[in-house]
Amino acid sequence: MxxxxxxxxxxxxxxxxxxxxxxxxxxxxxxxxxxxxxxxxxxxxxxxxxxxxxxxxxxxxxxxxxxxxxxxxxxxxxxxxxxxxxxxxxxxxxxxxxxxxxxxxxxxxxxxxxxxxxxxxxxxxxxxxxxxxxxxxxxxxxxxxxxxxFGRISSERIRFLLQEMGKHTGLEIAVLHYIATSGHWTMTDLRRRFSVGIETVRDRMRRLQIAGLLDYSAKGFPPYYVSSAGRTFLRLCADVATEFFGGLPAQIPRSSGLLELLGMKAWVIEGKEITNGLRGLEDSTPEAMYASFAFRAVIAKMLFGTDWNSLGFIIDTREKKIWTRRYQR
Structure with missing residues (x-):
């Protein structure tokens, strides 16, 4: 036919x-x-x-x-x-x-x-x-x-993570990357790695969990592991940070189409604009959300040593079991 x-x-x-x-x-x-x-x-x-x-x-x-x-x-x-x-x-x-x-x-x-x-x-x-x-x-x-x-990543959850600016901004992304690329870790490891208090670490992990980027399970150790939404978020961060640190003229990141669907309008950010672009974020425009997102990705590398060339994520066995139950037939 x-x-x-x-x-x-x-x-x-x-x-x-x-x-x-x-x-x-x-x-x-x-x-x-x-x-x-x-x-x-x-x-x-x-x-x-x-x-x-x-x-x-x-x-x-x-x-x-x-x-x-x-x-x-x-x-x-x-x-x-x-x-x-x-x-x-x-x-x-x-x-x-x-x-x-x-x-x-x-x-x-x-x-x-x-x-x-x-x-x-x-x-x-x-x-x-x-x-x-x-x-x-x-x-x-x-x-x-x-x-x-992408594990049910959503613009609402990402907006929740991006709207709060304060001391140690960018730490949440650095913590997420560390957990995603480390097989075994403790809260003490995180505190020492980033030179912050234990309550600061707990606060960032709470925010990551609310945003759907971290999952929790009492069955196993460590109790938290990075979700597929969290891995997607980190890949987006790496894409944006690569454009900033790449040594070439800044460009719109290749993930701009997906960023737009997550409520962010990508624009070319160069040099000091990474901090200047954060002024006036109160209006929560897509451009402002992108500036906040890019700022965090860049600061995670500059202040907390996040290596955006390292995206060898370790998959938690608990997540693997959930995926197998859901999709294997």
Missing amino acids: TESPEHQFLSQSFLEVLNNFSASKLYGYKEAQRRRFDFSCVLAENWDYLLDGQTLWQHTEGIDKDLRTLLLSSDAHILAYTLRDTMKNRRLLHEVTTDFRSGNMAHNLDRLKVFLIPANFDADSEDDRRLIFNQLSEQISEDILFNII
């Missing part, structure tokens, strides 16, 4: 969006064998996530077959379904997913992400293609990257 231009555009664009975002170096991307699916790829953070996807545009009666193929025949960690947004399609989508929820395969729906595309999309229109590509970019970054690959 010949695929419509819309069908082809949506399947190709889905992979293109994921490939474009991978230029940030926050995760790896490679296309996989499609098998019986319209598109497939592997996304790698510290784990490899296989993604299988189907696209439906013209034939509503294919929804049942598409979903059952995805939910029953795919062993992928993420299942993507892109389809035309009509009432008939929504009705059939609801019927099939309800049928799965009532059976013993309801857990398979946890892997499914649905992307609804306006019914009047015309692939022959350049404006339509641009609009739908941007829509897919936003939805994919939110539903797949931020909520799965």
Whole structure:
């Protein structure tokens, strides 16, 4: 059966969006064998996530077959379904997913992400293609990257971490990096490493935990470990700091697109602007949030010795067990 231009555009664009975002170096991307699916790829953070996807545009009666193929025949960690947004399609989508929820395969729906595309999309229109590509970019970054690959990192949590300025600003990032790259550590190690009081260390770790960058588990030692959201945050910090310390003319970091989705508008910061740019942060604009973020990444290196060339993160066995329970089938 010949695929419509819309069908082809949506399947190709889905992979293109994921490939474009991978230029940030926050995760790896490679296309996989499609098998019986319209598109497939592997996304790698510290784990490899296989993604299988189907696209439906013209034939509503294919929804049942598409979903059952995805939910029953795919062993992928993420299942993507892109389809035309009509009432008939929504009705059939609801019927099939309800049928799965009532059976013993309801857990398979946890892997499914649905992307609804306006019914009047015309692939022959350049404006339509641009609009739908941007829509897919936003939805994919939110539903797949931020909520799965990056461990539910969010602009609200990052804003919480960035808005407070005071003594030892940047220490929280240095502590996060130290924990992420050290196999065994104690609170005393952190206090001595950064020459601060134990209560100061505890305060920074509390803030990191609230921001979702540190996880806690009483089962094991040390009790805190860096989450996938924390590793993403550190990779973003390294990207920004590299531009500042790289010895070349300052540029917008390659992760600027993802930073913008986290509420930060990247701009070129040079020399003393790293501190001058912090003035007037009270307005909490995206530009101000980026200045606060960049300042912390730079200060973590200048004052606390964080090595942004060292991103060899140690994965905690407790996180590995959680990932295995959630995704291995």
